[in-house]
Amino acid sequence: MKSDFTPPIGKISNIHGQCISLIGNDIDTDRIIPARFLKCVNFDSLGESVFEDDRKTLKGKHPFDLEENKNASILVVNSNFGCGSSREHAPQALMRWGIKAIIGESFADIFYSNCIAIGIPCFTLPKKSIEEIQNYCNNQSLLLEIDLKNSLAKSKDLNFNLEIKESSKKMFLSGEWDATAKLLEKSSLVERKYKELPYVKFI
Amino acid sequence: MSQDTLFDKVWDLHKVSSLPGGSDQIFIGLHLIHEVTSPQAFGALKDKKLKVKFPDRTVATVDHIVPTDNQSRPFKDNLAEQMIETLEKNCSEHNIRFFNIGSGNQGIVHVVAPELGLTQPGMTIACGDSHTSTHGAFGSIAFGIGTSQVRDVLATQTLAMNKLKVRQIWCDNKLSKGVYAKDLVLHIINKLGVKAGAGFAYEFAGPAIHELSMEERMTICNMSIEGGARCGYINPDAKTFSYIKNKLYAPKNEHWDRALRWWESLKSDENSIYDDVIKLDASKVEPTVTWGITPGQSISINQQIPLLDELSPNDKLVAEEAYEYMSFKPGQLIKDTPVDVCFIGSCTNGRISDLRVAAKVLKGKKVSKNVKAFAVPGSEKVATEAKEEGLDQIFKDSGFQWREPGCSMCLAMNSDKLIGNQVSASSSNRNFKGRQGSPSGRTLLMSPAMVAAAAINGKVSDVREFIN
Numbered sequence: 321m322k323s324d325f326t327p328p329i330g331k332i333s334n335i336h337g338q339c340i341s342l343i344g345n346d347i348d349t350d351r352i353i354p355a356r357f358l359k360c361v362n363f364d365s366l367g368e369s370v371f372e373d374d375r376k377t378l379k380g381k382h383p384f385d386l387e388e389n390k391n392a393s394i395l396v397v398n399s400n401f402g403c404g405s406s407r408e409h410a411p412q413a414l415m416r417w418g419i420k421a422i423i424g425e426s427f428a429d430i431f432y433s434n435c436i437a438i439g440i441p442c443f444t445l446p447k448k449s450i451e452e453i454q455n456y457c458n459n460q461s462l463l464l465e466i467d468l469k470n471s472l473a474k475s476k477d478l479n480f481n482l483e484i485k486e487s488s489k490k491m492f493l494s495g496e497w498d499a500t501a502k503l504l505e506k507s508s509l510v511e512r513k514y515k516e517l518p519y520v521k522f523i
Numbered sequence: 524m525s526q527d528t529l530f531d532k533v534w535d536l537h538k539v540s541s542l543p544g545g546s547d548q549i550f551i552g553l554h555l556i557h558e559v560t561s562p563q564a565f566g567a568l569k570d571k572k573l574k575v576k577f578p579d580r581t582v583a584t585v586d587h588i589v590p591t592d593n594q595s596r597p598f599k600d601n602l603a604e605q606m607i608e609t610l611e612k613n614c615s616e617h618n619i620r621f622f623n624i625g626s627g628n629q630g631i632v633h634v635v636a637p638e639l640g641l642t643q644p645g646m647t648i649a650c651g652d653s654h655t656s657t658h659g660a661f662g663s664i665a666f667g668i669g670t671s672q673v674r675d676v677l678a679t680q681t682l683a684m685n686k687l688k689v690r691q692i693w694c695d696n697k698l699s700k701g702v703y704a705k706d707l708v709l710h711i712i713n714k715l716g717v718k719a720g721a722g723f724a725y726e727f728a729g730p731a732i733h734e735l736s737m738e739e740r741m742t743i744c745n746m747s748i749e750g751g752a753r754c755g756y757i758n759p760d761a762k763t764f765s766y767i768k769n770k771l772y773a774p775k776n777e778h779w780d781r782a783l784r785w786w787e788s789l790k791s792d793e794n795s796i797y798d799d800v801i802k803l804d805a806s807k808v809e810p811t812v813t814w815g816i817t818p819g820q821s822i823s824i825n826q827q828i829p830l831l832d833e834l835s836p837n838d839k840l841v842a843e844e845a846y847e848y849m850s851f852k853p854g855q856l857i858k859d860t861p862v863d864v865c866f867i868g869s870c871t872n873g874r875i876s877d878l879r880v881a882a883k884v885l886k887g888k889k890v891s892k893n894v895k896a897f898a899v900p901g902s903e904k905v906a907t908e909a910k911e912e913g914l915d916q917i918f919k920d921s922g923f924q925w926r927e928p929g930c931s932m933c934l935a936m937n938s939d940k941l942i943g944n945q946v947s948a949s950s951s952n953r954n955f956k957g958r959q960g961s962p963s964g965r966t967l968l969m970s971p972a973m974v975a976a977a978a979i980n981g982k983v984s985d986v987r988e989f990i991n
Contacts, residue, residue: 345841346717346817350955354962355934359588359602361562361609373962399837400718403751403817404955405934406653407560408669429721429753430653433684434669487544487685494543499671500571503548503679506540510681513539513550514577519643520552522774522782 325367325416328439331495335421335441335466337393341457342383347397348404349431353413355405366409367416384417394464396453397424402431411435421466423473423482425450436488439497441468443482452478468492525689527795529758530724533664537647539681546685552646552663554581554676555632556619558588558610559936560651564673565613573678575617580680582641583614584622586631587936591899591926594624603937617677628771630902630928633657633870637741638904640770644759644786649676654870654952656747659756660740661763662789664724666754687724687754688798691791694731696806701987703880704739705746705872705950705970707731709811709821712750714803716838717819720752723798726791727757731805737766738876745871746952749818758790810986812857813954813968815845820954821968824985828855848956849965850944858983860967863945865896865978866959867923867971869933872950873901875908877971881950882917884975884989890922891981897924897939899931923978935960948977 357369375382383389395414401424402410411434414422422435423443435442443466445453456462456478465474466482468489473480491497503510514520525531539548556564561583568575575581588603598604614621622628628639633654636642642658648665649655651673658665672682692711698704725747727740735743740757747755764783767773774782809823820842822828830853834842846853867873867881878900890896898918900906906928909915915925932939933951940960941947947959947966954966967983976986 348955350958354957355936358559363563373957403717404953406651406667406669408671426718430667437669437671487546490544499683500675500678503675503681503683506548509539518785519646522778
């Protein structure tokens, strides 16, 4: 875990970093952060426990334990990453370990929303491209330069056109990915809606 | 793009504004909170100097961390005590209704809200818990959210969301004897896969769904998320309305009449358009058991664990991981697999009807001496009702431990955990690696009746042999 953690704020348009490859489909949020670490009232110390049980099982051979990955910040995963529990502790733990962006074949819906809400852009690529990156990472370190505006990932040897939801992309480029302020702007409409809803008056 | 489905109608009713980039600002009619995913959200409100916008639209209970053996305060586990104290403080500071232990209304949040009549058709419901999809059984649009979104709902009563597509899952005929809602939903997840629901809301429909009780419908919608759909729902009908009637927070008198008129109008139109439709025959479903590490890896009780060659290329990677973790051989029968622990409870199957079904199997029988079995009612109300019916005694007489309400060993945030590589027959919802508290623990998901049968025989069994 990096000791100098600061949460992202404002516009996110470029991410430059080393890739860390984690192979496997359907990696659930219980594996990313086991439930016993959810006994906390803040997220501060989650980084060190990310993938705790998987790492213990692999006795130092888990990608998050390898010396060559210690400065990595772009996680490369396969399909349905982050399925299961809605715990935001999962992306919070990844972010506190040092992850700044994730590229995968596909993401579970709630995990994806949580990542966007805390400033981790998630991109998708076809299975073939993900495997290409993961194979490359097996042999040498891969430094990627992600240009969010043009949805491009560039490196010395590999280039990819990334996919990202248009709404997420706009939020990151404008710096409005922290939704609260945006939602508060429509306060009067929200109050009108509250009064309009039939069931509010039922009780 | 779907049109005129219940999902479209409820979404449109709750839409506050369109946000840049194509997402919508959606009003959340009922916000449920608990001790695990709310403290950081309240912390963020404090940092941003914000108040709770509509405290009357948020309801709290405590469920994930509560011990099920000794609930006296302070809890033995300091961290658990700190979490419940934080929730108590936050609810009191922000004037939020809180159903604490001993109130008579505490329990698993997805058991409590329906049984109090808080969950109603046509609402949008959000909670920092993925099994919020449960409430869709009432024709509400309900989904799990993360802590930052909990903060947004507290501060604004709204969420920024992309509208989901709608897939109808039409279930023909009806379930046969000894086959339950849990078997049907495990079957659906197996057929469609654990990621098929990403980007979708699932509408469960057809004669087999219509036939189900409200509690069985909750089991179905509860596990939508295990198929990747964060929202699952069923069009409300007379069963829905009669379940709600006279509940504590149900509309009363003239409000009831108005509510009923509105609810009766709330359903997908006959010619509504879906993004996708899947049809299956519920009469073909058999008692179903998971053998792997995702809820999609299930087979019928008499089937063999699939061979690698029988699986699609996409499923092979996880299957290989599952054989190894579960110590199962491809081609092995699931029936007669020895079990160490039997758990009946959770937001999937911890309701009174689940306990009744299991008690019927257990009555006059004894739990195998090699098995540790325990039943955890989903709420204080469920526990009281079970005691009134003498179900607790049936469980205890058979050798089951009878516990206090909570989430318990579904996710093992309290002291109810598997040890080492124990095998558990569990009525819960997730068989993920390590889910039940031991990093090498193994979970076999099944219906509560099947858990009861496994407890008696000490091995995975066909409950139909007990009830015929």
